[in-house]
Amino acid sequence: MANSTIQALLVNLPRTTLYWLDSWPAGLKLNAELSRFYVTTLVGVIDTWESLLPPLSPTFFRVLAMCSSLGGLTLALALMSDILSLVLTAHLRLAYELTRTVYWAAGVRMGGGLLWGIFRGKRHNVLRKRTDSWAYDIDQLLFGTVLFTLLAFLFPTALVYYVLFAGLRLVTLLVQAVLETLLAFMHHFPLFALMLRVKDPHRLPGGVYFKLVTPSSTTSKDSTLRKPYLSLESQPLSLSAIFFQYNELWARLARHYNPLRLFYRVLAGKHLSSIPPYSIRYVADPEGSAEAR
Secondary structure: OHHHHHHHHHHHHHHHHHHHHHOOHHHOOOOHHHHHHHHHHHHHHHHHHHHHOOOOOHHHHHHHHHHHHHHOHHHHHHHHHHHHHHHHOHHHHHHHHHHHHHHHHHHHHHHHHHHHHHHHOEEEEOOOOEEEEOOOOHHHHHHHHHHHHHHHHHHHHHHHHHHHHHHHHHHHHHHHHHHHHHHHHHHOOOHHHHHHHHHOHHHOEEEEEEEEEOOOOOOOOOHHHHOOEEEEEEEEOOHHHHOHHHHHHHHHHHHHOOHHHHHHHHHHOOOOOOOOOHHHHOOOOHHHHHHHO
16 A cells, blocks of 8 residues: 555656646647656656665565654654655655756746846846946847847746646655654653643742741640741642743744745745754753854
8 A cells, every 4th residue: 555655646646747747738838848858857767766766565664663662653753754755755856956956047046137137237236235227238138138038938847847846845845844743742742740740740840939828726726826927839830831842842843834934935946945853852942042143
């Protein structure tokens, strides 16, 4: 079942989608030569990965189950996340990097920046960090306009294939985000503090408070001990204070996997990556982090 699922989702689906895009779906007329180059290259990457990766054997699942029994569920989740990122989706990541490089270099960097400025008679001032008007020569304007027109007609084809593999990359990151969230929450689960909170809450002091005690006449026969007095009591640590690291972890995960942030990085052609493991393993002291910054 695992082999058939991997074959259907990670091999057959991208290959079928590439051939579907190359056949002008829904009247989407892409550049035939560039589209054929994309399909030939990316299908070759998928076929090479399929020939190198052997089918998953029962021994693989036995080793995974053994690691889970020895190192706990956290080790199994970490192995699943690493296998998904490094082995199962390596071909999709390579295809994403290829399409992203072409999209960023040709479309965003050259077409949207340099050639668009030449087409409008503008130039970026590096010293003042602004865009100024500039009188180009007729040869420069003609050459820049020809290149800009060429990129403008080729850019939709590059954009379509980039959006395809960027979407697959986002789905992979979503699965990794679920695994990393479970892994981080299990690493920071305060089991000992909860057991101590149930057994003896006063052994987890969260502060002190004064309690007014009024002894009754039957408690003590001495009149001096029958006067009201203040008793210093220990206030148990609240559950919100015990789970304070969960708030920090959730804030970091939500900030990194924010849909608006990911959408902006897709449009800008920036690299999409999972959250660094060291940033969710341990929650640093906010004061110490501020001093470090």
